[in-house]
Amino acid sequence: MEIEKLWEExxxxxxxxxxxxxxxxxxxxxxxxxxxxxxxxxxxxxxxATLHWPALSSWTQPSYLSHALSSSPVSLHLTPNGLADALVPRPDDPSSLCFVSAHVQRMPFSDALNLVSSSSLSNSFVAYAQQQNDCFHSEYSALAPDVDSHIPWATEALGCLPDAVNLWIGNHLSETSFHKDHYENLYAVISGEKHFLLLPPTDVHRMYIRDYPAANYSYSQDTGEFTLELEKPLRYVPWSGVNPFPSPADRDREMAFFPLYFNGPKPFECTIKPGEILYLPSMWFHHVRQSPDERGLTIAINYWYDMQFDIKYAYFNFLQSICGPSSFFLPEARTWEVSDISIPTTSADAANEDLSCSVLSATHNDIPLATKSEPGASEIAILSEVADA
Known part of the structure; x- marks a missing residue:
């Protein structure tokens, strides 16, 4: 297939x-x-890269962060399982999926840190202290002397200061599903470790991106339970359904649903440790997990530099819009074929989608639907609320 030759080249x-x-x-x-x-x-x-930062020693001291931030209000993200900005069954139709964002609650930093340290699946929630859009300056400015305000060699190379600097404090349960950002990302780990899977923009068809209705978690302190609500008016978010680490029981099914991912070239893998920086280029797809330090925390800070919307961006949008492997779709029979699985689409599905140029897109219990041959505006929009773990 021509698309596979591109991945190899x-x-x-x-x-x-x-x-x-x-x-x-x-x-x-x-x-x-x-x-x-x-x-x-x-x-x-x-x-x-960051051995000169005071943060590498001071932020690992048990009382330093709590003392420095005291009662400063910060944003705490809560989910039932550590997966925010992820796909889950729709509340009104469990056979389909929606894109869910975390419940966000403002509280004093010391309380937030305690919840991150103690949160677990048995406690009914997983807490993650983060808020994008330059949260390091808006919520954690007291820590500014402990790190560089920008990465000097990156700033000179890119010709600009970072658009945003973000702080991330989580535990071993926090995980980020595959996504991409329209930023040149300099990602520095302070404590614990971050584990990345990376795929280049040319592998976009392996991500099986389609539009999902947006939803939000709401957490009740009284009951200790989460509810899931679709946004009103309905909004759609383009997202990948690929889970690179399926359970043994689900692996065969996931491989059948996403053969381009599991049968294609292996993702690039790396672990980032304290003192190291990962340069994550713009538009690269990345999945993130983490290992905590002895306190049960993983702390990182990242610098988002604006990307150049140049010819590479135009090429990516073109690649995203063109056909995937035609052998996956039999238009006469309106049937998707993957290995030994054949699932017919409904006539309504065919009427609502442009089926002339598509790749398979199916996740979990979803009925497979064709992705649109031409991307909507949402597919090329800059998503400013992606959780990078």
Missing amino acids: VRELNLGTSSQVERLESPPSPLRFLRDFVSPNKPCIISN
Whole structure:
């Protein structure tokens, strides 16, 4: 298939055939960073990048953060399982999926930190202290002296200061599903470890992105239970249904639903430790899990630099809009075929979708539907509320 040749060529010509991310032992010069990584849209890990930050020692002290932030109000995100910005069964139709965001609650930082440390599945919720759109400056400004306000060599290479700096404090249960951002992302770990799976923008068809209705969790302190409500008016979010770590019981089903992901080239894998920075190029798909420190916490800070909306962005939008492998769709029979599974679509599905140019999109108990051959505005919009774990 032509699309599979593209995946192979990108790796052979630009990224390498190994699934490991290139590692630098010290920060690069601005010229090297721009030439070897930003321009070719290639990730890298920079070791010994933040050893001069006071945060690496002070933020690991049990009382430092609570004392520095005292009663400062921060945003705490609550979910039943640690998965925010993820796909779950719709409240009005469990056979279909929706895109759900976390319940967000404002509270003093010391209370938020205690909930993050103690939260577990047995406690009925998982807490995650984060709020995007420059939360480090808006909610955690007291910690500003402990880190650099920007990454100097990246700032010079990119020709601008970061649009936003965000702080993330979670535990081992926090997980982020596959997504992409329209930013050049410099991701620094302070405590614990972050585990990334990465796929280049050319692998967009392997993500099985389709539009899902948006919903929100609401948490009741009285009952200790979550409710799930669709947004009104209804809003749709383009999202990937791929779960790269299915349970053994679900693996065969997931592989049948998402063969391009599971049968294609392996994702790039990397673990980011304290003192290291991951350069995550714009539009790269990434899935994130984490391991905590001895306190049960993982702390990271990331710098979002605006990307150049240049010819690479135009190429990506074109690639996203064109046909996937035609062998997956038999238009005469209105039937999806994946391995030994054949599921007919309804006539209503066919009427509502442009079936002339599609790839398979199915998740869990969803009835497989065709993705639109031309992306809607929401598919190319910049999503500012993506949880990066």
